[in-house]
Amino acid sequence: MTEVLDRMEATKYLVGRLRDELVVTSLANPAFDLFLAGDRPENFYTWGAMGCAVSIGFGLSLASPGKRVIVLDGDGSLLMNLGALATVGRYPTKNFVDLVWDNGSYDITGGQAAASATNADLEQVARACGIANTMTVSDMASFAKACDRFLTEPGPWVVVAKVGPTPAGRKTPVAALSDRYLLKEPFIKAATAGAA
Amino acid sequence: MTSWAKHFVDCLKKNGIKLITYVPDKPIAKVVTVAEEDPELVAICATREEEGVGIVTGGFLGGMRGALLMQTGGIGNSLNALTSLAIPQQLPFLLVVTQRGELGEFNLSQVPLGRSLRAIFDAVGIQHFTLHDTDEKEMAWTIQGAVKLAYASRVPVAIILAQGFEGKLEWQA
Numbered sequence: 001m002t003e004v005l006d007r008m009e010a011t012k013y014l015v016g017r018l019r020d021e022l023v024v025t026s027l028a029n030p031a032f033d034l035f036l037a038g039d040r041p042e043n044f045y046t047w048g049a050m051g052c053a054v055s056i057g058f059g060l061s062l063a064s065p066g067k068r069v070i071v072l073d074g075d076g077s078l079l080m081n082l083g084a085l086a087t088v089g090r091y092p093t094k095n096f097v098d099l100v101w102d103n104g105s106y107d108i109t110g111g112q113a114a115a116s117a118t119n120a121d122l123e124q125v126a127r128a129c130g131i132a133n134t135m136t137v138s139d140m141a142s143f144a145k146a147c148d149r150f151l152t153e154p155g156p157w158v159v160v161a162k163v164g165p166t167p168a169g170r171k172t173p174v175a176a177l178s179d180r181y182l183l184k185e186p187f188i189k190a191a192t193a194g195a196a
Numbered sequence: 197m198t199s200w201a202k203h204f205v206d207c208l209k210k211n212g213i214k215l216i217t218y219v220p221d222k223p224i225a226k227v228v229t230v231a232e233e234d235p236e237l238v239a240i241c242a243t244r245e246e247e248g249v250g251i252v253t254g255g256f257l258g259g260m261r262g263a264l265l266m267q268t269g270g271i272g273n274s275l276n277a278l279t280s281l282a283i284p285q286q287l288p289f290l291l292v293v294t295q296r297g298e299l300g301e302f303n304l305s306q307v308p309l310g311r312s313l314r315a316i317f318d319a320v321g322i323q324h325f326t327l328h329d330t331d332e333k334e335m336a337w338t339i340q341g342a343v344k345l346a347y348a349s350r351v352p353v354a355i356i357l358a359q360g361f362e363g364k365l366e367w368q369a
Contacts, residue, residue: 052249055251060254061258084250087247191259
């Protein structure tokens with residue numbers, strides 16, 4: 001079996017390296033993992049609008065050019081909004097990172113295979129959209145090296161991280177995230193801090 | 197030329213709108229042409245209107261007021277983002293929709309959504325106001341009021357540009 005990353009471990013590692021980066025999550029698993037790995041004012045969690053996280057992050061990268069914006073995306077979500085990559089390629093903001101947790105499936109609904117499991121190479125899609133800075137990683141060592149680059153080098157970046165399925169029995173922080181979901185003012189304050 | 201589109205963009209700017217995201221149609225193209233030449237504005241062409249909802253809400257999170265311009269059909273393409281992102285998470289912006297499917301429509305595929313547009317807005321709780329012509333005073337008043345309302349109520353507010361609003365000319369096609 002091909003080696004894959006543990007998504008939660010990778011999220012915890014990433015959180016450990018963050019400073020003032022703004023993080024936007026796609027719905028469900030990327031949001032749950034980030035919330036459990038380390039809630040911080042600079043996190044914005046979505047819980048709907050599947051596919052839109054990449055676009056929210058892109059809009060934010062336009063409005064907050066002094067901050068690096070990292071989207072924690074899912075392969076199923078990105079597949080729903082591939083046109084967004086064409087837009088990022090057209091207006092390439094240097095502070096934009098789309099980190100795609102790619103488990104090749106619709107994990108949250110029971111693991112039905114996604115096109116990313118068979119035929120759709122999301123890194124190649126990004127490249128074909130004119131996004132030059134792309135990587136695909138599938139173990140912690142290469143993920144750590146990817147972080148070295150997308151946290152410091154100009155983007156836009158699209159980084160595909162091959163991850164395994166969500167472990168059975170993991171609790172989802174539904175109640176706590178419901179409250180946090182509505183609390184966006186600290187995020188806006190962080191996003192606009194230092195702006196002219 | 198001093199066009200209605202120039203006045204429209206001036207009104208957006210006066211009300212603090214900086215990010216103009218759009219999927220083009222003919223009237224919108226006129227607004228965008230003005231916006232793209234303005235160094236104070238950021239004009240972004242989205243591939244799909246739902247993507248545009250993401251872009252303008254992201255802009256709001258970064259402190260940038262936005263407008264999203266689309267034709268009627270774009271509301272069909274963006275309903276999920278409006279109702280599961282912009283409305284529940286209270287991320288306001290100005291929605292500008294050019295009307296299709298009403299007076300003088302020649303394309304029957306535009307009619308079902310066009311005639312439902314206001315009912316859809318009412319159903320999801322998006323307040324909407326219609327500009328029937330290019331009267332400058334009315335335009336300024338409506339844009340100012342809609343922007344004020346959007347950022348006070350913290351949800352998107354729509355301005356509908358009625359079919360034929362550019363002039364009561366002979367219906368085309």
